[in-house]
Amino acid sequence: AQKVTQAQTEISVVEKEDVTLDCVYETRDTTYYLFWYKQPPSGELVFLIRRNSFDEQNEISGRYSWNFQKSTSSFNFTITASQVVDSAVYFCALSEALGGYQKVTFGTGTKLQVIP
């Protein structure tokens, strides 16, 4: 069965600090996709990044970077020089094909508060 663990329930940092959000997943499949979504106070989840199970290259997008390590089943997300606008709940998700449909398992989320 799929499982996604985000052990950090809430994190508070002071503006301009770096912060890493952890994500550990479990799956028996060899083909799967990992996602990160951001949920601001407005409520809707916003897609940030997708990674497939065969691509372990780290990715950087501005202040955001992602570290995918298959050996430890982790897909961690780092925000560099955090800003108040980064305050949100962040979800890690695992997507697999199941009987012809997309089965997505979400973690329980990490609430990030960036203090000015």
Place this chain on the structure above:
Amino acid sequence: DGGITQSPKYLFRKEGQNVTLSCEQNLNHDAMYWYRQDPGQGLRLIYYSQIVNDFQKGDIAEGYSVSREKKESFPLTVTSAQKNPTAFYLCASSQTGESYNEQFFGPGTRLTVL
């Protein structure tokens, strides 16, 4: 602008009443999903649909029903059989039901049972 709309944003219901949550998308996506979000529990899948006139139960379908008569619309009915309906409900869509597709989310409906 393309996107997903959900209405209403806040909904109050008396116990024993059915209530329908609206979800509309103009992204021309085939697949649509309903999730329930409770504090500390992440998102849980209620129902999904990959094509018009077809839908499947998710992990927590009991007490809910859906229809998919049009590609753009996927309304969710919370019936009186749902024992604990107070929650935040999110509708999502993706281009197809393939596992590599990101999902696009609506702004959600917060349902409170009085």
